[in-house]
Amino acid sequence: MSSKLEARQKARQDEIITAARRCFRSHGFHAASMSQIAAEAKLSVGQIYRYFSNxxxxxxxxxxxxxxxxxxxxxxxxxxxxxxxxxxxxxxxxxxxxxxxxxxxxxxxxxxxxxxxxxxxxxxxxxxxxxxxxxxxxxxxxxxxxxxxxxxxxxxxxxxxxxxxxxxxxxxxxxxxxxxxxxxxxxxx
Missing domain, CATH: 1.10.357 (Tetracycline Repressor; domain 2)
Known part of the structure; x- marks a missing residue:
């Protein structure tokens, strides 16, 4: 895998983690949904599943x-x-x-x-x-x-x-x- 692609994937994972942190702080882990995380990250739920299985x-x-x-x-x-x-x-x-x-x-x-x-x-x-x-x-x-x-x-x-x-x-x-x-x-x- 090229370093450019790896960097892009890492950046996307960072964006998802940042969005999830905000959602978890606002709603708690149990109540925060993947769709809320996706909306916060400005991604589709399917895009999140490319980086995290659940x-x-x-x-x-x-x-x-x-x-x-x-x-x-x-x-x-x-x-x-x-x-x-x-x-x-x-x-x-x-x-x-x-x-x-x-x-x-x-x-x-x-x-x-x-x-x-x-x-x-x-x-x-x-x-x-x-x-x-x-x-x-x-x-x-x-x-x-x-x-x-x-x-x-x-x-x-x-x-x-x-x-x-x-x-x-x-x-x-x-x-x-x-x-x-x-x-x-x-x-x-």
Whole structure:
């Protein structure tokens, strides 16, 4: 396949994903239809099916892109020291991605295929986070690293949800507490 054709196909897939993101944010995954996505992308439904076999394939590509972006952002950076600030100040790479991940989680309660996609994405994120912690904290056992990553994942995911509500405690105070928690987590015993 020529690189010009590949570039055109990639651009069309990007347009479809962008349209789907808007539809999913407006209507939710479950309620958004392929015809709505097609209208948003200014394509026919048949044209979309040339690039994606169904709505789940669009969701799968969206999840892959979000996770790839998050993994790329985590790579090469010292993550452990940044965790308290990220949590306390509710820092996000993309509010839109966070909202879509919440939507996907809701869809996963109804759709076993989406649940499987999220489980696979979570496994990728988890293994990548473990590798980063191992790099930053070589003194910790693999078991301890996995436990730490699980606890931090729960805190991060809770923060995604908590962004929907006003923060009730000053971030400066929370950052101190999160620093205590992460110091305790990442200290070898």
């Amino acid at each position: 709505k789940d394939a669009i969701i799968e590509e969206m999840i892959r892109r979000i996770i790839d972006n998050r993994i790329a952002e985590m790579s090469g950076k010292a993550q452990v020291d940044a965790i308290p600030q990220i949590l306390a100040w509710r820092v996000t790479l993309s509010e839109d991605d966070d909202a879509l991940m919440l939507e996907m989680s809701a869809e996963a309660t109804r759709n076993p295929q989406v649940a499987a996609m999220l489980a696979q994405a979570d496994a990728r994120m988890f293994e990548n986070a473990c590798a980063n912690v191992k790099r930053d904290c070589p003194h910790l056992s693999d078991e301890r690293i996995r436990c730490c990553v699980e606890v931090v994942a729960v805190m991060m995911e809770g923060t995604f949800y908590r962004r929907l509500t006003p923060q009730k405690v000053p971030p400066e105070q929370l950052e101190k507490l999160y620093r205590e928690i992460t110091t305790m987590l990442f200290t070898a015993r």
